[in-house]
Amino acid sequence: xxxxxxHNARADGRKPDQLRPLRLQxxxxxxxxxxxxxxxxxxxxxxxVMVEESVPRWMKEQNVPGGWITAEYSMLPYSTRPRxxxxxxxxxxxxxxxxxxxxxxxxxxxxxxxxKLGPRTICVDCDVLQADGGTxxxxxxxxxxxxxxxxxxxxxxxxLKNNPLQHSVAAVSVGIVQGQPLLDLxxxxxxxxxxxxxxVMNSAGEFIELQGSGEESTFSEAQLAQLLTLGKAGIHQLxxxxxxxxx
Ligand code: UDP
Numbered sequence: 320x321x322x323x324x325x326h327n328a329r330a331d332g333r334k335p336d337q338l339r340p341l342r343l344q345x346x347x348x349x350x351x352x353x354x355x356x357x358x359x360x361x362x363x364x365x366x367x368v369m370v371e372e373s374v375p376r377w378m379k380e381q382n383v384p385g386g387w388i389t390a391e392y393s394m395l396p397y398s399t400r401p402r403x404x405x406x407x408x409x410x411x412x413x414x415x416x417x418x419x420x421x422x423x424x425x426x427x428x429x430x431x432x433x434x435k436l437g438p439r440t441i442c443v444d445c446d447v448l449q450a451d452g453g454t455x456x457x458x459x460x461x462x463x464x465x466x467x468x469x470x471x472x473x474x475x476x477x478x479l480k481n482n483p484l485q486h487s488v489a490a491v492s493v494g495i496v497q498g499q500p501l502l503d504l505x506x507x508x509x510x511x512x513x514x515x516x517x518x519v520m521n522s523a524g525e526f527i528e529l530q531g532s533g534e535e536s537t538f539s540e541a542q543l544a545q546l547l548t549l550g551k552a553g554i555h556q557l558x559x560x561x562x563x564x565x566x
Contacts, residue, residue: 330507331360338491338503338553343464343564353469355564357461360505361451366461368469370478371440386436388466390423390443392416392458398447419455420445422528426459426488426519427466429527435483441469452492452506456517459490460557467565486521489557493518493550495542502549514538518550522558 333339339360348354351367374387393416396402406412423445431441443466445458466484473479494504494512504512516531531543538546 329501330505333503335499336502336549336552338556339505341557341560343461343560345464345468345564351465351469352472353465353467355461355464355468356448357457357464359453359457359460360503361449362453362457362505363448364454364457364461365444365446365448366458366465367444367446368462368465369442369444370469370473371442372438374438374440385432385434386439386441387433388424388427388431388436388441388443390420390427390445390462392420392423392445392447392455394447394450394454399450419458422455422517422519422530423458423462426490426527427462429521430463430466430484430486430488431470432483432485435479435481437479441466450506452504452509456490456492456503456519459488459519460561463488464561464564467561486523486525487558487561488519488521488527489554489561490517490519491550491553491557492516493546493553495536495538495546500542500545500549502553514542514546516543516546516550518547518554520551520554524551 342358344356346354347356347365348367352370353368355366357364394403396405443462445462447454470484492504493502493516495514496508496512512534513536514533518529519527521527
């Protein structure tokens with residue numbers, strides 16, 4: 320926990336329940352089946368989706384019907400200071416990247432009816448162009464848009480007959496900084512937070528995942544309820560922004 324430079328004020332002057340400005344630039348990667356660049360404050364993530372007409376071996380071996388969604392997450396070397404060495408150079412995947420890409424996969428699998436997808440694999444790639452906190456929540460929120468664009472394309476090409484998307488999915492961070500619950504933490508706030516919680520939810524108002532922890536600190540049930548209220552309001556706005564970007 321590092322103290323924030325100024326007391327009670329947010330680094331960028333936002334209200335406690337205010338999201339950073341959000342922009343989705345679709346078709347950012349023209350060779351992908353669906354793609355978007357999500358710009359969320361100073362965090363930027365490229366989300367690209369491609370489709371393979373096969374399923375993982377374990378699905379074939381276990382006779383699991385339908386398809387699969389898998390995700391990869393990575394921070395580009397120049398997305399942060401100091402430069403972040405590529406995993407391939409180190410020869411092994413970063414534990415944090417692995418945790419985040421599993422989270423993205425779980426979040427998106429909750430958005431889709433895998434049986435309706437048919438025997439194919441959707442590969443989601445999230446590459447962080449610029450990191451300023453909340454890269455996993457940006458990756459999930461942007462990846463859902465890229466996934467929707469990819470599904471749209473598969474339907475227009477006649478590869479999919481029935482729309483497999485069941486719910487929209489978005490994610491946001493909330494935390495307690497200097498005793499105050501805040502929505503959508505930027506890096507300096509994240510570093511100063513006593514409690515940090517990432518919330519993944521769908522458009523039916525259901526939870527997909529909660530990743531919450533006290534950082535050298537604890538939190539009460541009442542504080543958790545406050546954080547969930549803040550987070551749910553943020554998710555509501557994010558779902559609207561996704562729909563606008565897909566309209
Ligand atoms: N960060 C970084 N280098 C790293 C990991 C994290 O610069 O190797 C910064 C980055 O700004 C990131 C923030 O720390 O957004 C918070 O990281 P965290 O692991 O909490 O994940 P995130 O909030 O990005 O989902």
